[in-house]
Amino acid sequence: MKTGFDNEKYLQTQSSHIRERISEFGGKLYLEFGGKLFDDYHASRVLPGFQPDSKLRMLLQMKDQVEIVIALCAADIEKNKVRGDLGITYDSDVLRLIDEFRGIGLYVGSVVLTRYQGQPAAEAFKKRLEALGVKVYRHYPIEGYPSNLARIVSDEGYGRNEYIETARELVVVTAPGPGSGKMATCLSQLYHEHKRGIRAGYAKFETFPIWNLPLKHPVNLAYEAATADLDDINMIDPFHLEAYGETTVNYNRDVEIFPVLSAMLEKIMGDCPYKSPTDMGVNMAGNCIFDDEAVSEASRQEIIRRYYAALCGKRRGVVEDDVVYKLELLMKQAGVTPQDRAVVGPALLKEAATGEPAAAMELPDGTVITGRTSALLGPSSALLLNALKVLGGIGDEVHLIAPSIIEPIQKLKVGSLGNKNPRLHTDEVLIALSICAATDPAAAKALEQLPRLAGCEAHSTVILSHVDERMFRRLGVNITYEPKYQTSRLYHM
Numbered sequence: 001m002k003t004g005f006d007n008e009k010y011l012q013t014q015s016s017h018i019r020e021r022i023s024e025f026g027g028k029l030y031l032e033f034g035g036k037l038f039d040d041y042h043a044s045r046v047l048p049g050f051q052p053d054s055k056l057r058m059l060l061q062m063k064d065q066v067e068i069v070i071a072l073c074a075a076d077i078e079k080n081k082v083r084g085d086l087g088i089t090y091d092s093d094v095l096r097l098i099d100e101f102r103g104i105g106l107y108v109g110s111v112v113l114t115r116y117q118g119q120p121a122a123e124a125f126k127k128r129l130e131a132l133g134v135k136v137y138r139h140y141p142i143e144g145y146p147s148n149l150a151r152i153v154s155d156e157g158y159g160r161n162e163y164i165e166t167a168r169e170l171v172v173v174t175a176p177g178p179g180s181g182k183m184a185t186c187l188s189q190l191y192h193e194h195k196r197g198i199r200a201g202y203a204k205f206e207t208f209p210i211w212n213l214p215l216k217h218p219v220n221l222a223y224e225a226a227t228a229d230l231d232d233i234n235m236i237d238p239f240h241l242e243a244y245g246e247t248t249v250n251y252n253r254d255v256e257i258f259p260v261l262s263a264m265l266e267k268i269m270g271d272c273p274y275k276s277p278t279d280m281g282v283n284m285a286g287n288c289i290f291d292d293e294a295v296s297e298a299s300r301q302e303i304i305r306r307y308y309a310a311l312c313g314k315r316r317g318v319v320e321d322d323v324v325y326k327l328e329l330l331m332k333q334a335g336v337t338p339q340d341r342a343v344v345g346p347a348l349l350k351e352a353a354t355g356e357p358a359a360a361m362e363l364p365d366g367t368v369i370t371g372r373t374s375a376l377l378g379p380s381s382a383l384l385l386n387a388l389k390v391l392g393g394i395g396d397e398v399h400l401i402a403p404s405i406i407e408p409i410q411k412l413k414v415g416s417l418g419n420k421n422p423r424l425h426t427d428e429v430l431i432a433l434s435i436c437a438a439t440d441p442a443a444a445k446a447l448e449q450l451p452r453l454a455g456c457e458a459h460s461t462v463i464l465s466h467v468d469e470r471m472f473r474r475l476g477v478n479i480t481y482e483p484k485y486q487t488s489r490l491y492h493m
Contacts, residue, residue: 001294001298002291002294002297003291003294004047004049004289004290004291004292004293004294004298005047005049005285005288005289005290006288006290007049007050007051007054007288009288010050010054010058010284010285010288011054011057011058011061012061013287013288014282014285015058015059015061015062017282018031018170018203018205018282019062019065021203021282022065022169022170022201024273025199025200025273026200026201027169027199028169028171028193028198028199028201029170029171029200029202029203030171030185030186030190030200030201030202030203031170031171031172031173031186031202031203031204031205031282032173032182032183032186032202033055033172033173033182034204034205034206034207035055035205035206035207036055037055037056037059037097038052038053038056038097038100039052039053040052040053040054040055040207042208042222042226042302043207043285045298045301045302045305045478046218046219046222046223046295046298046299046302047219047285047289047295047298048294048295048298050285055207056104056106059106059172060104062170063105063107065168065169066106066107066170066172067107067108067109067166067167067168067170067171067172068106068107068108068109068171068172068174069108069109069110069111069112069164069166069171069172069173069174069185070094070097070098070108070110070111070112070173070174070175070176071111071112071114071173071174071180071185072090072094072111072112072113072175072176072180073113073114073115073179073181074113074114074116074119074122075119076090076091076177076179076180077090077091077121077122077125078119078120078121078122080121081177083176083177090176090177091121091125093176094111094129097174097176098111098134107168108134109135109165109167109171110136110137110164110166111129111134111135111137112136112139112162112164112181113125113136113137113138113139114139114180114181114184115139115140115141115181116138116139116140117140117141126138135165137161137162137163139162139181139188140160140161142156142157142158142160145157145184146264147260149260149264152264153191153264153267153268158187158191159191159192159195161188161192163192164185164189164192171189173185173186183204183257187261187264187265187268190202190265190269191268194268201273202265202280203280203281203282204254204280204281204282205281205283206254206281206283207285208223208226209223209234209250209251210249210283210285210286211237211249211250211278211281211283212248212249212286212287213249213286213289214249215235215236215249216333217296217299218295218296218297218299218300218303219295219299220249221299221303221330221333221334222300222302222303222306223251224326225303225307225327225330228306228310228323228326228330229319229320229323231252232253233251233252234249234250234251234252235250235251235252235255236248236249236250237249237250237255237277237278238255239255239258239275239276239277240275240276240278243275243276244275244276248276250276250277250281254277254280258276258277261280262274299334300334300335300336300340301336301341301457303327303330303334303336304331304336304337304338304340304480305341305478305480306327307324307327307328307330307331307338308338308480308481308482308483309480310324310327311324311482312481312482312483314483315463315483315484315485316463341459341480342368342457343360343361343362343368343457343458343459343480344480346368346370347359347360347370347460347461348461348482350371350372350461351461354373356372356373356379357373357378357460357486358372358373358379358460359371359380359382359383359459359460360458360459361383361386361387361456361458361477362456362458363390363391363456364452364455364456367390369383369387369390370383370386371383371384371385371386373423374423375422375423376403376406376407376410376423376424377423377424377429378421378423378424378425378468379460379461379462380425380460380464380468380471380472381423381424381425381429381468383458384426384429384430385401385429385433385446387449387456388400388446388447388449389446391449392446392448392449394442394445394446398442400436400440400442400443400446401429401432401436401443402436405432405435405436406424406432409424409432410422410423410424413428425465425467426467426468426472427471430447430450430471433447434447450475453475453476453477454475454476454477455476455478457477458479459480459482460479460481460482461482461484462481462482462484462485462486463482463483463484463485463486464479464481
């Protein structure tokens with residue numbers, strides 16, 4: 001993929017801008033951090049050149065100034081809310097986040113349980129964290145939130161919350177997912193700081209939508225595609241337009257809450273420092289795009305990928321029709337169709353020619369290769385091996401894994417382990433390939449090509465098994481598939 005984003009410039013300008021915002025508030029800033037701090041693959045797909053760990057690397061440039069507070073809604077602990085992308089509960093993800101932050105040298109000051117009402121599961125998690133040496137604070141529901149300002153900004157509102165002891169200039173408030181109470185945590189802290197005579201401010205970090213790109217720019221349309229199930233809508237910031245005569249882009253939830261937030265800040269600080277939701281943000285990503293067409297094309301492809309994901313979600317019964325309709329509208333606004341995804345046509349043609357499920361992949365040089373269903377391999381496994389052959393300059397006639405090795409694995413799967421599908425999944429193929437690589441130079445060379453698959457595009461004519469889908473994700477392959485199953489069975493692994 002053609003690069004269009006200057007990641008090094010981003011790291012420098014973003015950290016510099018945050019430092020400026022800290023100084024504007026007298027040396028302390030509560031920064032509500034939206035989106036993913038770790039593994040921001042959406043940003044890396046739509047802004048080619050953006051590294052998935054860029055936000056962390058940016059914070060590491062300021063690590064002596066940074067303290068992290070993780071917000072977690074007590075109700076989410078009680079109902080075992082799960083992160084869809086990781087498949088783990090929010091409370092487990094808090095432990096994971098703490099380990100990840102500490103592992104790279106960032107200081108985690110505490111965890112705050114928001115909307116705490118003495119829920120047994122939340123209380124148990126609090127005790128667990130404290131036993132592990134993590135400070136835990138409790139913030140409570142406020143009657144009439146967010147409209148009853150007199151109660152919210154009072155000793156019965158924010159004043160009832162436990163004051164989070166922080167020691168550093170930049171307090172980054174993050175969470176396992178949306179709805180965890182990050183903004184309320186920041187504002188509660190401002191209330192307590194100002195009662196103590198400590199100058200502090202609030203700002204928001206959201207990568208998308210990018211405020212200084214046009215409303216219907218493909219990058220911003222791709223953000224709407226990514227949040228189609230959340231009813232997020234990009235819109236012109238009317239407050240910014242009125243205050244400065246400048247057109248900027250924000251999203252509906254920030255625009256809707258701004259009058260309330262402005263009134264809260266005014267009541268807490270005596271004067272609201274911001275005239276618009278855009279003013280609150282500190283995102284500099286738009287200033288680091290150097291090839292608009294490259295990021296536009298990458299974003300158009302992301303919209304198509306999101307469309308296929310929605311179609312398959314609908315087929316699985318977990319996505320509503322209106323999400324699919326919204327993505328169809330976004331594709332129309334971006335001027336693309338599913339056929340603009342280069343790997344779709346070849347995969348469908350291969351299926352038509354063989355009468356069996358097939359898959360296709362676009363390699364870094366633009367070459368498109370295919371994989372078909374056989375007695376030994378499914379289309380995903382065949383595609384993976386074919387791709388490694390082409391990348392390694394290995395002849396198509398070469399057997400990277402001999403049938404004599406595949407057959408005993410099939411016998412084990414079906415005869416001893418009770419699997420109904422004898423064909424090898426991608427993880428089994430890679431294990432077999434790594435065994436062959438010990439004695440076969442061709443297999444070893446093929447295995448060396450795995451890192452080159454990162455960023456490749458692929459498409460399957462059937463919904464993949466969880467094993468194959470997870471493997472492509474781990475390899476960094478952007479995989480999509482048609483909204484149909486290979487068999488008519490109701491239960492799919």
